[in-house]
Amino acid sequence: xxxxxxxxxxxxxxxxxxxxxxxxxxxxxxxxxxxxxxxxxxxxxxxxxxxxxxxxxxxxxxxxxxxxxxxxxxxxxxxxxxxxxxxxxxxxxxxxxxxxxxxxxxxxxxxxxxxxxxxxxxxxxxxxxxxxxxxxxxxxxxxxxxxxxxxxxxxxxxxxxxxxxxxxxxxxxxxxxxxxxxxxxxxxxxxxxxxxxxxxxxxxxxxxxxxxxxxxxxxxxxxxxxxxxxxxxxxxxxxxxxxxxxxxxxxxxxxxxxxxxxxxxxxxxxxxxxxxxxxxxxxxxxxxxxxxxxxxxxxxxxxxxxxxxxxxxxxxxxxxxxxxxxxxxxxxxxxxxxxxxxxx
Amino acid sequence: xxxxxxxxxxxxxxxxxxxxxxxxxxxxxxxxxxxxxxxxxxxxxxxxxxxxxxxxxxxxxxxxxxxxxxxxxxxxxxxxxxxxxxxxxxxxxxxxxxxxxxxxxxxxxxxxxxxxxxxxxxxxxxxxxxxxxxxxxxxxxxxxxxxxxxxxxxxxxxxxxxxxxxxxxxxxxxxxxxxxxxxxxxxxxxxxxxxxxxxxxxxxxxxxxxxxxxxxxxxxxxxxxxxxxxxxxxxxxxxxxxxxxxxxxxxxxxxxxxxxxxxxxxxxxxxxxxxxxxxxxxxxxxxxxxxxxxxxxxxxxxxxxxxxxxxxxxxxxxxxxxxxxxxxxxxxxxxxxxxxxxxxxxxxxxxxxxxxxxxxxxxxxxxxxxx
Numbered sequence: 001x002x003x004x005x006x007x008x009x010x011x012x013x014x015x016x017x018x019x020x021x022x023x024x025x026x027x028x029x030x031x032x033x034x035x036x037x038x039x040x041x042x043x044x045x046x047x048x049x050x051x052x053x054x055x056x057x058x059x060x061x062x063x064x065x066x067x068x069x070x071x072x073x074x075x076x077x078x079x080x081x082x083x084x085x086x087x088x089x090x091x092x093x094x095x096x097x098x099x100x101x102x103x104x105x106x107x108x109x110x111x112x113x114x115x116x117x118x119x120x121x122x123x124x125x126x127x128x129x130x131x132x133x134x135x136x137x138x139x140x141x142x143x144x145x146x147x148x149x150x151x152x153x154x155x156x157x158x159x160x161x162x163x164x165x166x167x168x169x170x171x172x173x174x175x176x177x178x179x180x181x182x183x184x185x186x187x188x189x190x191x192x193x194x195x196x197x198x199x200x201x202x203x204x205x206x207x208x209x210x211x212x213x214x215x216x217x218x219x220x221x222x223x224x225x226x227x228x229x230x231x232x233x234x235x236x237x238x239x240x241x242x243x244x245x246x247x248x249x250x251x252x253x254x255x256x257x258x259x260x261x262x263x264x265x266x267x268x269x270x271x272x273x274x275x276x277x278x279x280x281x282x283x284x285x286x287x288x289x290x291x292x293x294x295x296x297x298x299x300x301x302x303x304x305x306x307x308x309x310x311x312x313x314x315x316x317x318x319x320x321x322x323x324x325x326x327x328x329x330x331x332x333x334x335x336x337x338x339x340x341x342x343x344x
Numbered sequence: 345x346x347x348x349x350x351x352x353x354x355x356x357x358x359x360x361x362x363x364x365x366x367x368x369x370x371x372x373x374x375x376x377x378x379x380x381x382x383x384x385x386x387x388x389x390x391x392x393x394x395x396x397x398x399x400x401x402x403x404x405x406x407x408x409x410x411x412x413x414x415x416x417x418x419x420x421x422x423x424x425x426x427x428x429x430x431x432x433x434x435x436x437x438x439x440x441x442x443x444x445x446x447x448x449x450x451x452x453x454x455x456x457x458x459x460x461x462x463x464x465x466x467x468x469x470x471x472x473x474x475x476x477x478x479x480x481x482x483x484x485x486x487x488x489x490x491x492x493x494x495x496x497x498x499x500x501x502x503x504x505x506x507x508x509x510x511x512x513x514x515x516x517x518x519x520x521x522x523x524x525x526x527x528x529x530x531x532x533x534x535x536x537x538x539x540x541x542x543x544x545x546x547x548x549x550x551x552x553x554x555x556x557x558x559x560x561x562x563x564x565x566x567x568x569x570x571x572x573x574x575x576x577x578x579x580x581x582x583x584x585x586x587x588x589x590x591x592x593x594x595x596x597x598x599x600x601x602x603x604x605x606x607x608x609x610x611x612x613x614x615x616x617x618x619x620x621x622x623x624x625x626x627x628x629x630x631x632x633x634x635x636x637x638x639x640x641x642x643x644x645x646x647x648x649x650x651x652x653x654x655x656x657x658x659x660x661x662x663x664x665x666x667x668x669x670x671x672x673x674x675x676x677x678x679x680x681x682x683x684x685x686x687x688x689x690x691x692x693x694x695x696x697x698x699x700x701x702x703x704x705x706x707x708x709x710x711x712x713x714x715x
Contacts, residue, residue: 004696020690037679073689077681080348081644090669326648
């Protein structure tokens with residue numbers, strides 16, 4: 001799309017999205033609410049060192065050229081303006097992948113997760129005498145020896161300034177109590193990671209739009225919710241990402257918890273735990289790998305001697321958005337389907 | 345609770361209707377003479393004829409090309425029942441598509457004029473006054489049917505103008521120039537304030553010949569159809585002197601002679617070669633929903649933009665002396681998203697430049713969606 005002419009009066013260039021047109025055709029087009037977006041803005045251009053005064057701090061931001069509206073409903077409004085009742089908030093929480101536990105540790109090279117497409121690939125062609133390394137998730141919910149079992153998205157304030165610590169309570173209005181998770185519906189589904197004996201359960205609140213993007217809404221305390229609160233040690237299970245008893249910990253213990261369990265130095269929010277699964281089309285066929293993917297070779301994931309000699313893979317993302325703050329985290333996922341293996 | 349959506353109430357939305365006009369000029373050279381002749385040497389490449397022969401289509405480019413746009417159709421016909429009609433004399437002519445011309449006339453008349461109380465199709469009335477015997481009828485008619493691409497919702501009243509060459513073909517040695525020695529301009533002058541509404545096809549105006557002010561046709565605005573009497577090419581008092589239209593197969597024929605003695609395609613060819621200019625303004629009716637997206641002073645002052653924070657600290661609060669937390673937050677609006685109740689993005693509006701939003705100001709962004 002071209003840039004909008006910003007030489008004269010401020011204008012609004014409005015279009016229906018493809019989804020809007022589809023709903024118009026279906027007779028259920030109803031506009032109910034609005035949001036304001038700022039996706040072109042790079043706030044790092046806010047220059048507080050400009051010696052001419054604070055009226056000039058945002059000079060470069062105000063000169064940002066704006067693109068015409070896209071019609072894809074998935075391409076715009078990625079970052080929205082937020083209403084908070086207080087004006088004295090200096091720190092806002094963000095989302096991060098937790099990499100402190102092996103059970104949710106991402107692949108270091110990918111900075112995301114390898115998702116094994118089917119059981120044949122995951123078992124290394126029926127070899128079970130070793131455990132998959134961290135960063136490898138199984139796309140089929142079965143009991144195999146696994147190091148990494150789920151993905152954890154932690155919410156928190158990434159700063160210890162002004163005396164903030166993990167023991168400091170986060171403002172309730174900033175706490176994420178629900179998340180939207182967007183995935184390509186051709187490739188992935190999402191399970192709640194509940195932990196304990198139950199392990200996982202499919203997330204049920206899902207809508208799929210005209211572009212084939214599935215949106216899962218996971219809410220705290222609703223159904224098999226996989227959201228763990230900041231002071232929720234009762235949900236601690238061995239080998240899983242869990243929450244320690246922060247409230248009764250002394251300073252030494254707090255420091256230990258911060259270093260070994262948490263990815264934030266400041267106040268903690270909720271934790272979302274999910275397990276991505278592959279769709280039947282991904283498990284049983286290579287057609288999507290041929291269309292969307294690439295070929296790879298010699299991937300070791302069960303120790304140094306057991307791996308996948310030949311495989312196909314698809315790179316995709318899982319997009320997680322906090323409903324409260326609108327903050328979005330994109331998690332890289334590499335779906336791997338092997339065709340030749342090396343036994344240990 | 346932090347929120348990023350705001351519900352639109354009834355006070356935040358309204359509807360409006362706007363009429364948009366475009367000027368449509370059609371030059372005569374486009375209608376005849378610009379493009380190469382087809383292999384049969386009868387017509388240019390932008391003229392499409394049909395095996396049924398009931399009308400001829402004019403395109404703005406050789407019609408076989410996907411770039412071609414349909415401009416208008418030409419057809420002609422006459423009444424079979426009205427006093428003074430041609431059918432009785434023409435019925436003996438086996439080459440002149442009598443039945444098809446009558447069918448065309450009746451079809452156009454029933455759509456544009458409707459029926460009388462006896463369920464008989466009304467003929468085209470010269471002045472639109474249907475009282476009594478109705479006065480003069482256009483029993484022998486030429487039809488110019490403009491495409492929806494040009495007309496859009498309707499032709500703007502009072503904007504129609506048609507220039508026709510009306511000299512006899514024998515007046516000049518160059519047959520392409522001969523018709524234009526004498527040119528008549530036909531308009532719907534006065535129709536902006538005076539038009540007829542007694543047609544089932546919507547509103548229509550009277551086409552008048554400039555100078556003589558004779559009623560020579562009708563223009564149906566919503567249908568986008570001009571109906572001309574075949575006598576429009578004539579000259580003299582009350583257009584009573586016949587003009588020689590062509591030296592072709594029906595050599596020496598007048599318009600009325602060609603209407604009975606030639607096929608519709610041949611007659612349409614002769615008409616095309618006499619069109620100098622056609623122009624009108626079309627009308628597009630835009631129905632708009634207007635949404636007033638109001639951001640109050642205490643709303644939308646923070647952002648979820650990943651660059652908004654550095655180490656979780658809000659950038660736009662940093663850097664000034666004193667307690668940074670007390671500095672007012674700010675954010676910059678570049679787009680407005682309109683959502684369904686279940687958070688589906690239905691429409692997007694982009695601002696041409698960022699707008700600063702902070703607790704010291706309020707914004708009302710007016711988003712108009714046209715249908």
